[in-house]
Amino acid sequence: MHNFDITRARAETPGCGHVLHFNAAGASLPPQCVVDAQKAHLDLEAEMGGYEAADVRHDAIEHSYDAIAQLLNCQRDEIAIIENATRAWDMAFYAIPFNPGDRILTAQAEYGSNYIAYLQVAQRTGAVIEVIPNDEWGQVSVAALRQMMDARVKLISITHIPTNGGLVNPATEIGAVAREWNCLYLLDACQSAGQMPLDVQAIGCDMLSATGRKYLRGPRGSGFLYVRRAALAQLDPPMLDLHAATWVARDRYEVRADARRFENWETNYAAKIGLGVAVDYALNWGLAAIWARVHYLGELLRLRLAHVPGVAVRDLGKTRCGIVTFTHASHDPAAIKAALAAHHPRINVTTTSSFGTRLDMEARGLSLMVRASLHYYNDEDEIEQFCQALSVIG
Numbered sequence: 271m272h273n274f275d276i277t278r279a280r281a282e283t284p285g286c287g288h289v290l291h292f293n294a295a296g297a298s299l300p301p302q303c304v305v306d307a308q309k310a311h312l313d314l315e316a317e318m319g320g321y322e323a324a325d326v327r328h329d330a331i332e333h334s335y336d337a338i339a340q341l342l343n344c345q346r347d348e349i350a351i352i353e354n355a356t357r358a359w360d361m362a363f364y365a366i367p368f369n370p371g372d373r374i375l376t377a378q379a380e381y382g383s384n385y386i387a388y389l390q391v392a393q394r395t396g397a398v399i400e401v402i403p404n405d406e407w408g409q410v411s412v413a414a415l416r417q418m419m420d421a422r423v424k425l426i427s428i429t430h431i432p433t434n435g436g437l438v439n440p441a442t443e444i445g446a447v448a449r450e451w452n453c454l455y456l457l458d459a460c461q462s463a464g465q466m467p468l469d470v471q472a473i474g475c476d477m478l479s480a481t482g483r484k485y486l487r488g489p490r491g492s493g494f495l496y497v498r499r500a501a502l503a504q505l506d507p508p509m510l511d512l513h514a515a516t517w518v519a520r521d522r523y524e525v526r527a528d529a530r531r532f533e534n535w536e537t538n539y540a541a542k543i544g545l546g547v548a549v550d551y552a553l554n555w556g557l558a559a560i561w562a563r564v565h566y567l568g569e570l571l572r573l574r575l576a577h578v579p580g581v582a583v584r585d586l587g588k589t590r591c592g593i594v595t596f597t598h599a600s601h602d603p604a605a606i607k608a609a610l611a612a613h614h615p616r617i618n619v620t621t622t623s624s625f626g627t628r629l630d631m632e633a634r635g636l637s638l639m640v641r642a643s644l645h646y647y648n649d650e651d652e653i654e655q656f657c658q659a660l661s662v663i664g
Contacts, residue, residue: 274563279555279647290652293618295433295461295593295643298487300548307547308489311540324539331539334546338494341549341557342478343469347528350495351542355460355481356383358495361532362456362477363387363427365505370396372424377402377410377439379432379586379630384458388427397424401629408435408586412443419447425454431461434595434622434639435630436568437587438462445474454501460484464552465592465645466561476501482541485564485592485645488548489541497529507531555646563646564592567653571644574657581660584639595622595639601663603640609663610656617659 280286285299307330314323324331335346342349352358364387368374374388378401388399402418405411410428426448430441441457448455457475459468464485470478478496482488497505507514507525513535515523525531552560571594575581580599598606603621610617622641624631631637642656 274559274646276647276649280649283647286647288615290613290615290617290655292642292644292648292652292656293620294645295484295641296620297483297490298464298485298645299647300487300489300544301551303551304488304544304548308540308544311543315540320539327539327543330543330546334542334549337546337549337553338496340553341463341468342496343471344496345499347530348496348499350497350529350532351537351545352493352495352533353491353538353541355458355479355493358493358532359384359456359458359460359479360387361507361509362479362495362497362505363425364391364508365532366425366454367504367506368395368397368424371422372397373420373422374399375402375415375418375423375426376400377428377432378404378633379408379429379435379437379439379627380427381429381433381458381460382626382628384427384429385628404586407437407588409437409588410439410444412440412447415444415447419451419453421451423451423453425456427456427458429458429460431459431465431591431593432630433461433626434584434593434641435587435627436572436585436590436593436595438466438589438591439587441473441475445472448476449474454504461591461593464548464557464560465564467557470496470498482545482548485560486545486548486552487645489538489544491538492541492545494545495529495532497532502527502529502531509534511535560646564644565590567644567646567648567650568592568594570650571642571653571656574653575660578657578660584634584636592644594642594644596642597636597639598660598663603638606640606660606663610659613659617656 282301335349338349339346403414455475456477459480463480476498482492483490514531515525584595619642623638
């Protein structure tokens with residue numbers, strides 16, 4: 271990775287001077303330009319008023335749609351900017367009209383928030399949830415998915431990169447199956463947006479949700495939803511307001527023709543502008559270069575952890591990402607997290623539990639793991655410091 275300008279990346283990331291941050295999958299350290307963009311808009315609101323500031327910064331706000339469209343290789347009218355990835359995903363999922371017997375196919379490592387939504391809709395509508403088996407690598411088996419398909423499959427809904435386990439699910443191959451059967455395909459890209467290239471034309475998804483705060487290094491409280499233009503007619507937003515629809519007569523309204531039907535009127539404009547700046551910043555580095563760097567660092571950390579006494583790396587997948595999960599023979603994951611936070615300099619990790627990915631964790635006999643997630647601003651020296659700190663704990 272000698273061609274990656276790590277000096278620039280760290281210089282443009284103020285947090286790198288204060289903390290060893292291995293929690294990008296929770297919330298990345300933002301670059302200075304994102305912080306500056308948010309602060310500037312908040313200052314403008316304080317000086318002239320929120321509505322007036324939004325009018326003055328109209329072009330910057332609208333640019334965020336163009337930036338996200340470039341990130342995903344889609345059209346700007348296929349993008350909705352929403353306050354977080356969960357709400358973006360919800361707006362897509364709850365817009366699908368399910369009927370009794372409709373089948374929802376999902377992954378073994380599906381995220382808990384999504385699975386709770388499946389359960390609620392199944393209870394309300396009589397739709398059924400079915401889990402696609404894993405392949406030998408621990409990721410979604412495309413062969414098994416093909417065998418499960420029939421005309422009753424209403425939705426394939428997959429988390430691209432699960433919150434635990436390190437794997438990258440085969441989103442494009444899954445998309446090919448969805449297209450063959452002409453069923454809806456929803457991709458949760460919460461952990462993949464900003465970490466790796468995403469091309470919705472190649473993937474073949476109808477809907478994609480993502481957050482700003484993780485690998486895109488954007489503001490907390492920002493997210494977005496992609497909805498393929500051809501899929502809009504099949505989706506009825508679960509909530510509407512005067513932004514999403516127009517009240518055209520006493521007894522009639524008309525829903526917007528674009529993806530902004532999934533937005534609502536009030537929003538955090540500083541975060542919206544900051545999200546666009548974060549996407550521009552990622553595009554400037556290049557998603558292929560970011561992915562190569564993050565993949566390299568993830569594999570290096572796994573290699574080094576294999577030599578730390580007591581540590582067992584728990585990652586799955588043929589292709590693995592910057593999320594690295596492990597357990598320790600002698601220490602509880604929560605205790606490791608606390609010990610690393612007390613280290614000088616502070617080391618940030620988090621834990622991942624069966625509450626987030628119950629099916630996967632129970633199948634593997636796990637209840638809690640340490641999750642260390644790297645980004646391109648991390649370096650080899652930090653990995654050595656991290657493993658040394660773990661060795662001392664052990």
